[in-house]
Each structure stands twice: as structure tokens, then as C-alpha cells.
Amino acid sequence: MAKATNAATKTKSAAKTASKKSAKTELAKDYTIEEQLVCAMAREFGPNDNIALSGVLNWTFVAEALAQKMYGSQLALHHDYYLVDGSGCLAEGPRFPFQVGDPPPDYVSCPLTSEDIFAMVLGGKWCIMMQPVQVDKEGNCNLALIGDPKKPDRYFVGSRGLPDNSTNSVRTYFTVPNHQKRVFVDKVDFRSSAGWGSERRAGEIPYGAVEKVFTNLCVFDIDPKTKQMRLASVHKGVTVDKVLKNTGFKPIVPKNVPETAVPTNEELRLIREVIDGAGIRRLDHGTAEEKKAVFDQINDGTKFTQVYPDRR
Amino acid sequence: MKDKQMTVDQVVKQIKNGDTIVIGGWGMVRKPLTLVRAIAKSNLKDLTVMGLAGMDLDLLIAAGKVKKAITGFVAFEGGEGRAVAYDAARQKGKIEYMELSENMIISGWKAAAERIPFYPTRSGLGTDILQYNPEIKTFKAPYTGEKLVAMPALRADVALIHANEASSEGYATIKGDRLWDHIIMRAADKVFVSAEKVIPRYELQKDMKNIKVHTPWVTGVVETPNGARPGTLFPDYTQPANRTIKAYMDAALDAKKLKAYLDQY
Numbered sequence: 402m403a404k405a406t407n408a409a410t411k412t413k414s415a416a417k418t419a420s421k422k423s424a425k426t427e428l429a430k431d432y433t434i435e436e437q438l439v440c441a442m443a444r445e446f447g448p449n450d451n452i453a454l455s456g457v458l459n460w461t462f463v464a465e466a467l468a469q470k471m472y473g474s475q476l477a478l479h480h481d482y483y484l485v486d487g488s489g490c491l492a493e494g495p496r497f498p499f500q501v502g503d504p505p506p507d508y509v510s511c512p513l514t515s516e517d518i519f520a521m522v523l524g525g526k527w528c529i530m531m532q533p534v535q536v537d538k539e540g541n542c543n544l545a546l547i548g549d550p551k552k553p554d555r556y557f558v559g560s561r562g563l564p565d566n567s568t569n570s571v572r573t574y575f576t577v578p579n580h581q582k583r584v585f586v587d588k589v590d591f592r593s594s595a596g597w598g599s600e601r602r603a604g605e606i607p608y609g610a611v612e613k614v615f616t617n618l619c620v621f622d623i624d625p626k627t628k629q630m631r632l633a634s635v636h637k638g639v640t641v642d643k644v645l646k647n648t649g650f651k652p653i654v655p656k657n658v659p660e661t662a663v664p665t666n667e668e669l670r671l672i673r674e675v676i677d678g679a680g681i682r683r684l685d686h687g688t689a690e691e692k693k694a695v696f697d698q699i700n701d702g703t704k705f706t707q708v709y710p711d712r713r
Numbered sequence: 714m715k716d717k718q719m720t721v722d723q724v725v726k727q728i729k730n731g732d733t734i735v736i737g738g739w740g741m742v743r744k745p746l747t748l749v750r751a752i753a754k755s756n757l758k759d760l761t762v763m764g765l766a767g768m769d770l771d772l773l774i775a776a777g778k779v780k781k782a783i784t785g786f787v788a789f790e791g792g793e794g795r796a797v798a799y800d801a802a803r804q805k806g807k808i809e810y811m812e813l814s815e816n817m818i819i820s821g822w823k824a825a826a827e828r829i830p831f832y833p834t835r836s837g838l839g840t841d842i843l844q845y846n847p848e849i850k851t852f853k854a855p856y857t858g859e860k861l862v863a864m865p866a867l868r869a870d871v872a873l874i875h876a877n878e879a880s881s882e883g884y885a886t887i888k889g890d891r892l893w894d895h896i897i898m899r900a901a902d903k904v905f906v907s908a909e910k911v912i913p914r915y916e917l918q919k920d921m922k923n924i925k926v927h928t929p930w931v932t933g934v935v936e937t938p939n940g941a942r943p944g945t946l947f948p949d950y951t952q953p954a955n956r957t958i959k960a961y962m963d964a965a966l967d968a969k970k971l972k973a974y975l976d977q978y
Contacts, residue, residue, distance in 0.1 A: 519816060546803075562814060
């Protein structure tokens with residue numbers, strides 16, 4: 402499977418060739434976990450990638466905008482505003498309530514129908530990033546329900562487009578804002594997405610494999626040998642122990658687990674000044690009270706309709 | 714041309730106990746909810762209901778009309794609310810169900826629309842959808858040997874869809890996303906189109922590019938102003954009526970309250 406341009410490598414080699422480290426590639430000294438996470442997510446995408454976001458995690462919006470600005474990623478779709486008024490999904494640069502940045506100037510806004518969207522899924526045009534209910538050590542995820550599938554304790558919304566994306570898209574990513582045992586389980590209650598189970602290991606599913614899982618504590622990837630979830634890196638100030646204590650399965654843990662890539666000053670400047678001046682990236686994790694405090698601080702009375710003007 | 718206009722009651726009379734009904738729209742978007750409420754108030758029973766479901770399916774379950782649900786998802790997407798009756802029915806094992814992915818249910822409709830027994834797709838491979846629905850089989854592609862899902866055709870007796878404007882001959886405009894209604898109406902034996910307004914064909918013709926429903930598929934046309942309320946219809950009403958949705962959710966699990974809700978709306 403073609404891998405996107407590895408932005409991290411790009412940044413490294415650029416730093417090597419420069420006689421003096423420029424401000425652009427200089428590593429930042431002062432950054433938050435959210436910023437680290439946003440940069441790590443954005444670096445997954447290159448100029449040939451189209452990104453589709455499903456769910457309401459704000460930091461994925463910021464990561465998507467950063468990927469567009471730094472790494473030239475193309476089409477961006479937000480499933481949470483998808484079809485809300487029935488006019489079709491709006492394909493354009495990241496803009497959302499409280500957003501201060503503008504979409505890239507060369508961006509074309511246009512409505513996409515459901516058929517357009519599924520054509521892109523089935524035709525292998527995009528990478529999907531979404532928030533699951535459960536993830537297991539094979540990288541399977543559950544979006545459908547909790548408990549026995551025949552009599553669930555709680556039914557969510559069903560598996561939706563995940564069985565389609567995880568067997569047809571270019572790459573699949575998950576993001577989890579509150580890393581805890583009940584999310585990272587040994588075996589998911591219902592496999593909504595095709596992870597690295599026997600079918601994929603046997604080569605029966607050529608597309609849509611899960612690449613990475615980004616959480617508020619760490620990044621998991623897939624161990625090439627065992628095809629099980631591997632602890633790829635931990636964020637600033639997070640110990641391996643803390644990750645393991647909050648994970649319901651035993652991930653593969655390499656001898657040395659590095660810190661998640663440190664943002665460059667240029668990345669931070671884009672995030673803080675251009676893309677997310679308001680700070681919506683802080684809205685995704687923490688207690689309800691903490692979130693509300695951030696929300697109240699951010700909310701300037703902007704209404705959804707002001708951000709998304711009339712499309713008629 | 715034949716005049717296909719009828720009343721809501723005449724539509725309901727054409728549905729039989731045990732019928733499979735496929736409902737157009739998506740979540741809370743452009744759902745033919747006036748027709749759905751009429752079915753909820755009728756004496757019909759043992760229906761199989763298919764769709765990318767929202768309040769339509771949930772209301773029919775709450776009203777005790779549903780024997781089996783076939784869904785790509787069940788969510789009040791486009792409005793504020795939750796499928797309380799579906800959740801409760803699943804918890805208590807009260808209905809039969811076939812929970813698919815979006816593309817799997819669409820593939821089933823495509824097969825039915827083309828009168829072939831199944832539609833090949835990768836969707837569903839490696840998931841528990843195949844485990845819990847053993848009637849869905851996989852096969853090896855005759856040319857490459859690749860393993861694919863043979864999604865069985867999902868044929869319906871009746872399709873219900875909602876449009877912006879219709880003519881009595883059975884043409885209709887859909888001004889927003891037509892979603893999968895063009896497939897749905899080809900996958901059913903009888904198709905009933907509710908529309909905000911029934912207008913003469915020469916008026917409808919002025920909006921030619923939005924005519925997405927064509928008469929050969931259509932059995933009946935019915936005028937239902939605000940027919941997708943409390944959901945949305947682009948561009949007539951694009952904000953969901955969340956208070957009405959909440960009133961429904963509060964009433965859904967209580968027969969008396971539900972009757973009062975249906976009497977009111």
C-alpha cells in the first residue's frame with residue numbers, strides 16, 4: 402500500500418541540509434499534548450491524500466487544516482456537518498464554529514451527494530479518521546453497540562460506513578480523546594471495522610487497513626510481525642506504565658518507547674496563530690467541567706449559520 | 714397521462730400486513746414522516762422496515778408496527794435526538810433485525826433494482842456483520858479469485874419517499890441531495906411519493922434539472938405540506954424541529970403518551 406510522504410522524514414532531512422536550523426524546522430520547547438497530537442496526526446498525510454473526518458473531535462479538524470497547509474493534503478470532508486440540511490455534504494477547507502482561519506485560497510466549495518461520497522469510499526480516494534467506541538488489540542473497532550450484540554446494553558448507531566471504509570479506503574485512523582480501559586478492550590463487542598483479524602492477515606482484505614490510533618496519552622501503530630497493536634510513542638510527560646494501566650489489552654511494547662514527535666515552531670505558529678487561534682483543540686479531553694470552561698472561554702456567540710453561510 | 718394523485722389514507726390502504734417497506738431519506742433528512750405517522754396510526758402490523766433510518770423507523774417501532782428492521786444505521790442525524798424505541802426494542806429482543814453497513818444496504822437495494830440476486834462488494838469483510846447475518850454469503854470472484862461479499866437483493870413491497878414538488882403524473886423534484894431514493898424506488902413493487910406540493914406538470918418542468926423522480930416507477934403521489942417535519946427538507950426547512958423531536962422521545966416508550974403525540978402531530 403502506498404504510504405503518504407512522511408512529513409517527519411521530510412522535516413528531518415530539511416534540517417540536515419540547512420546550515421543553520423531555521424525557525425521553521427526548529428523543535429518547539431513549549432507545547433501541549435493537544436498540539437503534539439495535532440502535529441502527529443497531520444504528519445500522516447501527504448499531497449496525494451484526501452482526508453475524511455467522521456465524528457466531532459475538534460483536534461482532528463485542526464490536524465486536517467495543518468495537513469492541508471503544511472503537507473498539501475487535498476479534499477477535506479466533515480461528516481458531522483454532513484447532510485445536516487439535506488443539501489449534500491460541503492467539501493471545503495476546515496471551517497467550523499469558533500474557527501478563525503480561512504480555508505486555503507485555492508479551495509473550491511461544492512456540495513457532494515451521498516453517491517459522490519460513497520463513490521470516493523469505494524473507489525479508494527480517501528483516508529478516514531474517526532472516533533470509535535471500542536478498539537481491540539487486533540485494531541478492530543466497534544461503533545455499533547455495547548454488550549451482547551443479540552441483546553445489547555446500549556445500542557449506538559450501528560456500524561454505519563465503517564465496514565465500507567475499513568475495506569475500501571486508502572488508510573484508516575482512529576482517535577480517542579479519553580484513553581481508558583473500557584475503550585481499549587481485549588476483544589470488541591462487535592467488529593464494525595475490519596482490523597487485522599484472520600481475514601486481513603490471510604490477505605483477503607486489500608484496502609482500508611488501520612494504520613494508527615491517536616489518543617490523549619499515546620500513539621499506537623500495528624506491529625509488522627504480529628499485526629497487533631504496538632505502542633509507537635507516548636506524549637510529553639506520559640509514562641509507558643500509565644498507558645498500560647489504562648489499556649484493557651496488552652499491546653506490543655518495544656524496549657524503547659520514544660516520545661511522540663515534538664512539534665516544530667512553524668507547526669505551532671500555524672496551529673496557534675493561523676488555524677486555531679480560539680483553541681478548539683483543547684475541547685476534546687478532560688472532565689466535563691474543564692471542557693465547559695474552555696467552551697465558555699472560546700464561545701464568542703458565533704452561531705453555526707454564521708460560520709456556514711446560506712448555501713442555497 | 715394517468716392521474717396518480719391520492720390521499721394519505723389511500724396510500725396506507727395499499728399497504729398490507731407483513732409488507733416490507735423501504736423508506737427514503739437519511740436519518741432526519743427528507744424522510745416522508747407524514748406518511749410514516751399515518752402508518753403508525755393505522756391498524757397495520759408485522760411490517761419489515763428498511764432504510765438509513767432515523768425517526769421513521771423509531772416511530773414505527775414505538776407504535777408496535779415493526780416485526781423486523783433492516784438498517785444501514787439508526788440515528789437521528791440532522792436533528793437532536795436518539796432512537797430510544799429502537800434501543801429499547803434491541804435491548805429487550807423485541808424485534809428482528811438485520812444491521813448492515815451503509816454500503817451493504819445500498820448494495821442490497823441496487824441488486825433488487827436491477828433484478829439480480831446479489832450485489833458484489835468488499836463491505837462487510839472482516840466484520841461481525843457477516844457473523845451475525847449468516848444468510849449473507851461470500852464468494853470467490855470468477856475472474857480473480859478475490860473474496861467478496863454477495864450482498865443479497867433487498868426487495869420491498871412498498872417504497873415511501875419525500876420530494877419537494879410533484880406533478881400528479883408521477884414526476885417529482887428533489888432539490889437537495891437525492892441520497893439513495895433513486896435506487897430505493899427501483900427496488901420496490903409500489904412507490905408512493907409524498908411532496909410538499911402537487912403542481913401542474915408545466916410548472917414542475919420549470920425546475921427541470923431537479924426532477925429526479927420519474928413516472929414509470931411511481932404508483933401514487935400525495936401532497937403532504939411539511940411532510941418531512943420534524944426533520945429537514947432542503948431548501949424548504951433546513952433546521953430540524955428539535956422540540957418536536959424531544960416531545961417524541963419523551964413519548965416513545967409510553968403507549969398513552971405516544972397516542973397523544975400522534976394525535977397532536
